[in-house]
Structure formats: C-alpha cells, structure tokens
Amino acid sequence: MFESAEIGHQIDKATYKAAVPVLRAALLEAQVDLHESKKIPVVVLISGQDGAGKGETINVLYEWMDPRFISTLAFSEPSDEERERPAMWRYWRSLPPKGRVGIFAGSWYSDPIRERIQGDISLKELDARADQINRFEAMLVNEGALVLKFWFHLTKEGQKKRLKALESDPKTAWRVTQWNWDRLKTYDQLQEVAGHFLRMTNTPYAPWVVVEGTDDRYRSLTVGQVLLEALRSKLASTQKQAPPVAPIVRVDTDGRNVLSELDLKLALEEKPYEQELAQWQGRLSELVRDERFKGRSLVCAFEGADAAGKGGAIRRIGAAMDARQYQVIPVAAPTEEERAQPYLWRFWRHLPRQGRVAIFDRTWYGRVLVERVEGFCTENDWLRAYTEINDFEHEMAEAGVIVVKFWLQISQEEQLRRFKEREKIEFKRFKITQEDWRNREKWDQYQQAICDMVERTSTGNAPWTLVEANDKNYARVKILRTLCERLEAELDDKSAPKSHADAEESDKSDKSDKSKKRKKSGKKSNKN
C-alpha cells in the first residue's frame, strides 16, 4: 500500500514556484464551477501519520482556494449531543452541501484504526467496519459526491526526523508533544493496521491516494493536482454514473403475497378496544419512564396508504407519553438545505437523543415507495436505497436505538369509503387532493413496492410489523401492543446498556458484542 510513498519524492524550489500560480488559478476556477453548478458535494479526507503534513496541507489548500466555500471539520472528543446518537451522526451532520468542499481532519477511519491498534476490536470486527465504511462511501458517491481520501505516509526514520525538525523550530515546537513521540513506538503497528484497512477500503469509487509526506513541496503539489484533476473530471462527467443493479423480478404465480395474506376483517369492538387501549397506553407510559430506557432511544416509523390511519395511531402513542419526551416528524417534500445533501440526511438530523422518542409520519421508505412508483428518482436510486436503509437502521440499532416500523394496510374499498367520508366533512384538514385520487390508480404498483420493501428491509434489528388497518380499533391496539412488546424485549435484553452513564463507559469495548446480542432480540416481520 505504501510502497510508492517511500521512494523519496521531491520537488525543487524552482519547479514549485513555477507550478503553484498555475495550479492555484486552476483550482480557484474549478471551485467557482463547483459552487455555481451546485451539484456536487466534495468530501476530502486528510489522514495519515503524525508529522506527515496533514495540518500543513489543509492550510495550503486554504491558501490556494477560496476559503468561503471550504469547511474544515475536526473531530476531537464527541460532544454529549453526539455521544447520545449513532457513531456516524457526527459525520452526517458535518457533510458539506452540494457546491462546497468539506475537509475532514479526522474521519470515520480514525476510530476503527485506533481501536484495532489498542486491541479493542478483532481483525474480523475491523473488516466489518471496512464493509460498513465502503457502503457509506458508496452511498455518498451514488448521491453525487466526490470523495477524495488522502493518506500521508512517512518512513519510520522520516517521521522521527520530522518530529525533531518541528521541535527545533520555535514556531512549530508547540505542536510536538510526548503523545507524538509515543506514536512513533507504535509505528509498525499503525503501518500494519492502516495498510490492511486502507486496502480493504480502496474501492474504485473512493480510492485512497497515498502521498509521501517528507517533502512539503511534493506533498502540496500532489494534493493540489489530485484535487484539481478530480474536480475537473467530476464536473465534466455529464452522465450520471450508476452502480450495477439487477432489476427486481417478481412473478405472481398464485396471486398471494404478504399483503394479500393479511386478514383485513380483523376488528375490535368499542368496549374491548377502550380497555385494551388504556392497558397498553399505561404500559407504554411505564416503559418510556423506565430507568433502563434512559440509555436508549426509540424511533417509530409509520408508513401506509393515504387514509390508512397513521395520524390517529400516532396520536394514541403520543397520548401515552409526556409531550416533552417525543417529537412527531411529518415527512414532506425536502427543504432546499435537505436537497443539497444525500437522501438520508434529512432523517439523520432528526434522530433523538437518549431517553427520547421520534415518531416519523412517513419515512425514509418514501424512496422505495412513492419515489419508485411515481418515478421521482431513477430505478438505480431506489434499488440501491434498500441497502442504504438497512445500513441506516443497523447503525441506529448498534447505538441502542430501538427501531419499530409499521405498515398500515387497508383495502382499496376501505380507502374509497374513507375518501368519500372525508369529502363529506367540510374540515379542511380532511381535504382529499387530486394527488390522493391519482395515487389510488397505481394501487397495484404500490402493493408490489410494499412487498419488495418488506422483503428487503425487514431485518432482525428493525422488523416490519404489517398492520391490518381496515378496522381502526384493531390497528391501534396492535400497534401499541407491538410497540410495548418490542420495548420490553429490548429493555430486558441484558446486553443492552442499562443507563446513560453505563452506555458511555462501556461504549467502546463492548459495542460490537452488544449489538450482536441485541440483534437476536429483534423479531422477524410480524403478522399478528
């Protein structure tokens, strides 16, 4: 991995002086194009050995480019708001919007490499992290980002020399601490772990650029030129690049599927409904006040056809909780700031802190439902979304977020009845729009999309619960009961963090263990 970065690359002063003005002008021009086209977010990772020139390189880029359209993201100790959310949350919130350059000084690579060197994770676990990262970066690239990953390399001898040089100059001496010298001792270990990890994440869509860090001029020119060429070629590529996908093939030999198998006649009389509703609401209110919930959080996802009763069900859940503890997030068209980010960004931003609840009224499944059926995104976009969504929910589950997903199924006749009923009521909030009627015409396409969704995204961590919703009473009680049972199972799970403080302490060492066990506690797609 590091061979070509140990051959003693050097650029002499005259060459450098001649090259910089040209490069700089070109970089600034490319940056203007980037800013004006507002199509591409640029993610630049600056990583590598201490003393190999990471900080200097960032400063050079600032000197050469327009700093107004660059942000540098440094990641030291996570803040408490970050610690209480999935590990990737802090990176998601820092992603540059389209048209801007985000320089990551420290990134999603730092933790796995450090944890492996410290022996906190096994090689197998390290490889699993590499897979996760590869999928995350694939998502970024598929969403239009340019991902540039630099690794600055020094030989052991070179690193020693650089530290000494820094130390002897009073202007830079402050940057060298005992910590840096200690790192020298683990040089070989870092080489081995980083080498392996870089090879595992050296993908065609987000390759590593290993740069020899010894000579300042060589390093700066190399980074500048790589950035320029990458920007230019990305800006010039007019056709949308798309990863290979296999179209979904589904044959309907006997006319049966998970939706047709639902018994939509299931119903609950008023009396038992009121009794059961009160019972489960009471239970839910206990569960979210449970000490063990303080170190967890809950994400409820509601999907269903128009008029399937999502709003009413959500209100019944809310009624069991203190309003200060939960938020309902209605998912409508994305805002301008959301459109400048990867698809899932607008859901990441709403993830709750520990001890809190977020209820999504329509969700990230929009991509594989309405966007698929209505053609709002390409086939490629929604086909890759299944994996991205599974990753998203997996990351939540790993961090102790309890993800509960409901699909509310009603028959076409019942929907028509509800539409007509609503039309008779003059309340504006029950307005039936042209769009609602149009959606009905695509009923079969939607049923197909739902079946695919359930099949591909009902995981152990985050199973789908299909709810027979022709009868509102039955549906609401089933939803509340499922939610309570799931919460109980998760809180009883001994492998789960017991409290906020516990969660923090044991965060690093036991995480992978916990998540493995936690997965088992989830249930399969649940039909009753």
Added chain:
Amino acid sequence: MFESAEIGHQIDKATYKAAVPVLRAALLEAQVDLHESKKIPVVVLISGQDGAGKGETINVLYEWMDPRFISTLAFSEPSDEERERPAMWRYWRSLPPKGRVGIFAGSWYSDPIRERIQGDISLKELDARADQINRFEAMLVNEGALVLKFWFHLTKEGQKKRLKALESDPKTAWRVTQWNWDRLKTYDQLQEVAGHFLRMTNTPYAPWVVVEGTDDRYRSLTVGQVLLEALRSKLASTQKQAPPVAPIVRVDTDGRNVLSELDLKLALEEKPYEQELAQWQGRLSELVRDERFKGRSLVCAFEGADAAGKGGAIRRIGAAMDARQYQVIPVAAPTEEERAQPYLWRFWRHLPRQGRVAIFDRTWYGRVLVERVEGFCTENDWLRAYTEINDFEHEMAEAGVIVVKFWLQISQEEQLRRFKEREKIEFKRFKITQEDWRNREKWDQYQQAICDMVERTSTGNAPWTLVEANDKNYARVKILRTLCERLEAELDDKSAPKSHADAEESDKSDKSDKSKKRKKSGKKSNKN
C-alpha cells in the same frame, strides 16, 4: 398579577364535554390555515407553578391539535454544545419555523426567576434581564411571530392539595418528588419574584395570560380558547403591524462624516508590509493558541463595498490560524429554512464554540446596508434592526465571545479602477456582474447607510473599526493589528473566564459581573 387566578374558576363536566369538540375542530382548522399560509411561527410558553398543570396542558394541546405541526421544547441541563455559546443560543436553535407551533416547556424566563430566588442576581439585574427579554420578544413579534405566554397559578393551599392528589394516584405519584415539596417552601418567594418579573415583561405585543391551575377543565378550556382566538386574529390581520419608529434625519451641513474623514491615501510599501504582516500573523497565531482563549471565542465581521478587499483580508487572517480552528461564513441569500425564521437566526446558527473562530464575509449588517438601500425590507424592518443587532452582539459579549467588526472603505475611483482591472482578467471568480455596477450608482445612499450603521452600532462591546482600504497593504496590516490588540486586551481582562473549565464552573454566579467588566475593556470606534 395573580388576583383573577385566585377566584376559584371552575367548569363543570357537562359544559366541558359540550365545548371541547367545537374548540378542537376549530383549533385544527386554524392549525391548517397556519400551516398552509406558512407566514407565522407560533411560540407558546408554558410556565408557572409546579403542579399547576403545565405538563397536562401540553398533553391536552397535543390531543386537540395535529401533533405533526407542533414541537415541544424542554430545557433541562444545557448540553456542552449549548454551554459554550451565548445563553440564548439554545432558544434560538429551538424556534419553530413559520407555519409551526413551538411549545416551550421552560423558557428564557426560567433562569432569571430561579437565579433571583437563589439570590444569585440583584433586583436591578433581574430588571435588566426583563428588558433583554422584552427586546427579544419584540423582535420575534416584529418578525411575524405570535408569542403566547401562559403562567399557571395556584394558591399555596391549592398547590399543596394538588401535590397530595398527584401523590395518592399511583399513575401520577412518580411525578412528585422531594424537590416539589421543597418548592412549596419557597412559594411566597416565587410569588414575589415571578409577580414582579411578569409585570415587567407584560408587554402589549407579548402579554402574559395568567391561568388558574386548580381546575383541569377550566385550565384546558382557557388555554385552548386563548390559543384559538390568538391564532385566528393573527391569521386574519392582513396589514403588517409595525412598531412606531422615527425616520433617521441627517443633515449634511459641512459635508463631513466619519467616512469622509478617513485618509484614504494611507499606504504601506511592500517591504514594511511583508514584515508587519508576518509580525501580526505570528502574534495572532499565538493569541488563538493561548490557554486563555480556550474559554472564549472570536467572531470577526467583515463589511465593505464590492472589491474593497474583504476576501484578501480574510485570507490573511486565516493564514495565521489552523484551518481546524476557524470557519469562514460567506453570507449569501438566505436558504428556505433560514427564510422561515427571524432575520438573525441564520447568524446565530453559525456562532462558534469555545476556542473557535468564525469569520463572516458580509454579516447581519446586510439589513441596514443592502436591504435598506435596495428596499429589500421595509423602513420599519431596518430601523428596528439596529437595536436587534446591538442585542445580538451584547449577548455574544456577555458569553465571552470577542466581536470584532471591520468596515473596509474605498473611494469611488478606486472601486472603478478595481472593477476595470477585474474585467480584464478572464478568471471567472473576478466576474463583475450587473449588480455590482448597479450598486455603484447608489454610492451616496450607501455612504449614508454606513454612517448611520457606525453611529448606532459601534458599542463598547463591539466597536466598529473603519479601515482605509484604498491601499490593500495598509488595510490588511491595520486589520490584523486591530484584531491582535483587541484579542490581547480581552485575554488580559482579569474578569474574563480563563479557561473552558473555569467558564463552566463560574458560569452562573459571576456572569453578570464579568460581562460588566468585559464591556469596559472594549474600545470605541477606532479610526486609526
């Protein structure tokens, strides 16, 4: 203040049962109008005595209204991200956008009342907080918000009864702790402090609604009806309400003003420039790495005519710092999410954490410069902006943020020369637009606006530095020198927090003292 909330209001069950469905339907309709018009953010404060029904009321509102367009904001211990910014930051970040209802369970009233009861602040300081709050709420209302402030009141006897009732019901017993009983002991003190504070903040634009909390039905109906009537009348009021303002009168008897007095011939030769630049950059790099800066933060504001050299000056500042420590924030047209908030929101969101630097390329002064001259906002909007801006900067200064503001002044001839020079260069980044030429035509109006701005917003906390910028060398050195001198003065100020940890510890008790002293250390508008 509380007289009419001690007369034993009660609503019988039958009346309540009859009233609720009507009220509820009307509330939902009003909420639809609110959501569709997307013009009004609704800020509802729920405050008052413990056990007076705050939580219950919020839950009732959720039951009656559509929870998808309500957010409840609870404020317990501030997170570390909040602690490292001005006290109002956490409220700004929680403001509901236009079309939504934000219910504040706890608000900007909680701290001052608590601190006064604990004896941490004097009556005079409490009154100063009331003034600050009044100006904040005036800003909200002027920006189109509906601000509804509820205070739930109980007699001492009533409070005792309610606590006992809650305690005896197993469903609610968990909500009563020793802390609640202790609060009963301070009942009289709370009455006195709250009574005074409520009177001080009972403004015509954001009046208090004191509600007797004893009877659940009375309380719920009252809040529901007040909310409904307020929503309806706000939605119905077509004409923009505007506070009284006096137009700015300025007579130009001798043709002299702060700008005309600047000596634009001031210049610096290349040699001394390079030397001084290096000297001040070195000093700046030391200052932002100073231990004492870890508990502070720096906000640099750059304003100036087109081509005045803001970008170049900002780059010289950046070059002295580690890119991980600062952000440049280019201020362009607001995004959709920013347009749904009060004017200053988009600047609040970029305030740096402790130890960090934010450099604004154009600023919140846009309101009183370009928006005033081009007529992008009403006269009323920009006239009230001076006070709002002073409040904003005052809140920053109080929290230890060092605010340094530069106006870069060039002559009309120099601007023309630079425009023509840029036109000759083919770099896109130097493109001169029609708008740039148009702005030139309003030169005199801009000069007037700048003079008014300097006069009204050069405060002890945040003085303006007018920079003679016809010569770029001179301007850059003056800017760097001013910045260093200001930083030195602030860091030497013994009253300022010395480090992050200190700042946290002494946060509550000494804040007002510190800010008083800190103000003195600022300098007046500085012409050399």
